Amino acid sequence: MQDLLRRYGAALTAAFILLTGFWLLVLVILPNITLFEASFRPYLPVVDVGGPRDTYSLNNYAKILDNSVDGSILGIPVHMPVHILTFLLTITYSALVTILCFCLAYPLAFYLSKVVSPRSLPTLFLMLFVPLWVSEVLRAFAWYIILALKGPLNWFLLTLGLIDAPVRWIAGYDGIIIGLVYTYVLFMVFPIYNAIQSLDTNQIEAADDLGASWWRIHWRIVLPHSKPGIASGAVMVFMLSAGSLLVPSLLGSPNSNWFTQTIQQWMLESQDWNTGSAYAFMLLILCTVFVSLVMRLFRVKLTDIAK
Amino acid sequence: MSAGIDLDNVCCDFGSFRAVDHVNVNIQPGEFFSFLGPSGCGKTTILRMISGFTDPSSGAIRIGGKDMKGQRPNQRPTALIFQNLALFPLMPIWENISFGLEVRGVDKATRRKKADELLALVDLPDAGDKMVSQLSGGQKQRVAIARALAVEPSVMLLDEPLSALDLKLRQHMRAELRAIQKRTGVTFIYITHDQGEALAMSDRVGVMSQGRLQQVANPRDIYNNPVNGFVASFVGENNILPGSVQNPGAGIASFETAIGTFRARLGDQSKGDVKLYVRPEHMTLLAAAGAENSVPVTVADVSFEGNFIAVQGVTANGTTLTAELRNDGSATVPAPGTQMHMTFDAARAAILPNTTGA
Numbered sequence: 001m002q003d004l005l006r007r008y009g010a011a012l013t014a015a016f017i018l019l020t021g022f023w024l025l026v027l028v029i030l031p032n033i034t035l036f037e038a039s040f041r042p043y044l045p046v047v048d049v050g051g052p053r054d055t056y057s058l059n060n061y062a063k064i065l066d067n068s069v070d071g072s073i074l075g076i077p078v079h080m081p082v083h084i085l086t087f088l089l090t091i092t093y094s095a096l097v098t099i100l101c102f103c104l105a106y107p108l109a110f111y112l113s114k115v116v117s118p119r120s121l122p123t124l125f126l127m128l129f130v131p132l133w134v135s136e137v138l139r140a141f142a143w144y145i146i147l148a149l150k151g152p153l154n155w156f157l158l159t160l161g162l163i164d165a166p167v168r169w170i171a172g173y174d175g176i177i178i179g180l181v182y183t184y185v186l187f188m189v190f191p192i193y194n195a196i197q198s199l200d201t202n203q204i205e206a207a208d209d210l211g212a213s214w215w216r217i218h219w220r221i222v223l224p225h226s227k228p229g230i231a232s233g234a235v236m237v238f239m240l241s242a243g244s245l246l247v248p249s250l251l252g253s254p255n256s257n258w259f260t261q262t263i264q265q266w267m268l269e270s271q272d273w274n275t276g277s278a279y280a281f282m283l284l285i286l287c288t289v290f291v292s293l294v295m296r297l298f299r300v301k302l303t304d305i306a307k
Numbered sequence: 308m309s310a311g312i313d314l315d316n317v318c319c320d321f322g323s324f325r326a327v328d329h330v331n332v333n334i335q336p337g338e339f340f341s342f343l344g345p346s347g348c349g350k351t352t353i354l355r356m357i358s359g360f361t362d363p364s365s366g367a368i369r370i371g372g373k374d375m376k377g378q379r380p381n382q383r384p385t386a387l388i389f390q391n392l393a394l395f396p397l398m399p400i401w402e403n404i405s406f407g408l409e410v411r412g413v414d415k416a417t418r419r420k421k422a423d424e425l426l427a428l429v430d431l432p433d434a435g436d437k438m439v440s441q442l443s444g445g446q447k448q449r450v451a452i453a454r455a456l457a458v459e460p461s462v463m464l465l466d467e468p469l470s471a472l473d474l475k476l477r478q479h480m481r482a483e484l485r486a487i488q489k490r491t492g493v494t495f496i497y498i499t500h501d502q503g504e505a506l507a508m509s510d511r512v513g514v515m516s517q518g519r520l521q522q523v524a525n526p527r528d529i530y531n532n533p534v535n536g537f538v539a540s541f542v543g544e545n546n547i548l549p550g551s552v553q554n555p556g557a558g559i560a561s562f563e564t565a566i567g568t569f570r571a572r573l574g575d576q577s578k579g580d581v582k583l584y585v586r587p588e589h590m591t592l593l594a595a596a597g598a599e600n601s602v603p604v605t606v607a608d609v610s611f612e613g614n615f616i617a618v619q620g621v622t623a624n625g626t627t628l629t630a631e632l633r634n635d636g637s638a639t640v641p642a643p644g645t646q647m648h649m650t651f652d653a654a655r656a657a658i659l660p661n662t663t664g665a
Binding site: 200202203205206207208209210211212213216220221224225 | 406455
C-alpha cells in the first residue's frame with residue numbers, strides 16, 4: 001500500500017483501489033449474493049413476490065433429487081435422480097478432460113522449458129497463443145465442422161486409409177471432451193511450464209549422472225517439483241470444464257447432457273431463476289468439495305498453488 | 308575401484324569458439340588431480356566431457372582404458388559434484404544419498420543402511436531424516452559428496468564445489484575432501500580457479516588457459532618452476548620485468564632490463580618474447596648493495612599483512628618492486644622513504660616466455 005502510494009501517487013492509487021473494489025463488489029460479490037438469496041425463495045408470479053408465500057426454504061435444492069432414471073456412468077449401470085446423474089457425468093468427464101489435458105500439457109511444458117532453445121521460444125509461444133485470440137464460439141464451431149460426419153477429419157482419415165467408414169465423432173460425450181481439451185489445454189500448459197522452468201537443470205543432470213533412466217528422472221525429480229503447477233492447472237481445467245456451457249451446447253450430442261445445460265434450462269427455458277440459482281450454487285459447492293478431496297488425496301495444499 | 312583417465316588430443320568447439328584445445332593428460336588411478344584456471348579457460352567443459360554431458364569435437368576420452376565415446380552420463384563410472392551441488396530438495400537426506408542405489412533397484416532397508424554408513428563417513432551422523440533446506444552450506448557439501456560416493460564411482464568429478472562456502476569452512480572442507488579421497492582411494496578430478504585449493508589438495512595440477520593445458524606437474528613444481536608467464540602469474544605473485552636475454556644458453560643467463568642486467572634461470576622454452584619473473588618472497592631487502600642482482604630502491608609503502616610484511620620499493624626509473632618479508636620477529640621493517648637495495652638469488656628468478664594468456 002505504502003509502496004503503491006509512493007510509486008504511483010494518490011490519484012492513481014485511489015483509481016486502482018476503486019476500480020478493483022468496483023469489480024469485486026459490483027461484478028462479483030453483489031450478483032452472487034443476489035443469486036444466493038434468490039436460490040432459497042420459491043419461483044412465484046410477480047404479484048406474490050414479497051407476499052406471504054415468499055418464504056425461505058431448501059425446496060429449490062431438493063429438486064435435484066426428483067425423477068429417478070436408469071443410466072450409466074462410464075459403462076456402470078446406475079439408478080438415480082436424473083440431475084444427479086447429469087452432475088456425476090459432468091464431473092467424471094471434466095476429470096477425464098483434466099487428465100487428457102495433463103497428458104498433453106506435461107510433455108509440451110517440459111519440452112518448452114528444458115529442451116527447446118530459448119531463441120525459438122517466442123515463436124512457439126506465439127503459435128500456442130494465436131488460437132486464443134479467436135473467440136471461443138468460433139473455435140467451438142470450427143471443431144463442430146472438423147468433427148462433422150462428412151467433415152475434414154473423416155475425409156482426411158479416409159483418404160489416408162486409416163478408417164474404412166466415417167466415424168461419428170460427435171456422439172455421446174466425445175465431441176464435448178475433444179472440444180473442452182482443445183479449449184482449456186493451455187490453462188494446464190502454462191502453470192506446468194512455470195513450475196518446470198523453476199527446476200534447476202543441474203538436478204536433472206545430477207539424477208542422470210547417478211544413473212537414473214529418463215522416466216525415473218521425471219517420476220522422482222521433475223514431477224514432484226512441478227506438482228504445484230500441475231495442481232493449479234488441474235483445478236483450473238476441471239473448474240472451467242465443469243462450468244463450460246458453450247462447448248457442451250455446440251459439440252454435445254442428443255444423448256449428452258452437461259450440468260450447466262440443466263442450469264440453463266431452469267434459468268431460460270423454465271424461467272425459474274430461483275431453482276437455476278440453487279443448481280448453480282450446488283455445482284459450485286460440489287465441485288469445490290470434489291477438488292478439495294482430490295487435492296487432499298494428492299497431498300497438495302492451497303498455499304502450494306498460490307506460489 | 309578407482310580408474311585412471313586418459314584425455315587424448317581432446318578438443319571441444321562451441322560454434323566457432325574452441326573451448327578446449329588439444330588437451331592431453333593421463334590421470335593416474337587414485338590420483339587427486341586439479342584443473343586450475345581462470346573462468347572461461349575450458350576446465351568445466353573438460354569435466355562435462357568426462358562425465359558425458361558434453362561430447363568432444365575430436366579426440367578420445369578413456370576411463371580405466373575404456374573408450375567413453377557414445378556412453379551416456381548414466382553409463383559412465385563417474386560421479387559429478389555440481390558447483391551448486393544440485394541436491395534434491397524434495398527428498399530427505401538419506402533418499403538423496405541413496406538415489407543412485409534406488410536407481411539400481413536396491414531394496415529400501417539396504418539403501419537406508421548404506422546412506423547411514425556414508426553419512427558417518429562424511430561426519431554427518433543422524434542427518435538422514437532431515438531435509439536439504441535444514442542443513443548449512445558445509446553440511447550440504449558433505450551430503451553431495453556422500454551422494455556421489457554412494458554409487459561407488461571409479462572417478463569423482465568436482466566442479467568448484469567449495470566456491471560457495473566462507474573462507475574458514477572452505478579451508479576445513481579442503482582437508483576433509485583430501486581425507487575422504489585418501490580413505491576411499493577414488494580418483495578425484497577437481498576443477499577450481501582458486502590456486503590455494505589446487506595446490507593444497509592435489510597430487511598434480513593442470514593449469515589451463517584459453518582451452519589449452521599450459522603445464523601439468525605437482526603443486527611444488529607448478530609454483531617453483533612454472534613453464535611460462537601465464538602459469539607464473541596465475542599461480543602466486545610476481546615482480547615482472549620486461550627485457551631481453553643477453554647470452555642465451557642452458558642454465559643461468561643474463562637478462563637486460565630497464566633497471567639493470569640480472570642473472571636468472573633460463574627455461575628450456577625461453578625464446579621470442581620473454582620476461583623476468585621474481586616472486587616477492589624471494590626478494591631480499593638489504594641496506595647496502597648485494598653482490599649480484601641488486602637494485603637500489605626507495606621504500607614507498609610498507610603494509611603489514613600479519614604473517615608477512617610487504618614492502619614496495621620504487622627504482623630510479625619508477626618501476627615498482629615488491630618484497631615480502633616473513634614476520635618471524637627478526638625482520639627490520641624499513642620506514643617509507645628509506646634508501647635500500649633489493650636483491651634476489653639467480654636460481655630463484657626465471658626468464659619465461661610470455662606467449663600464452665596473462
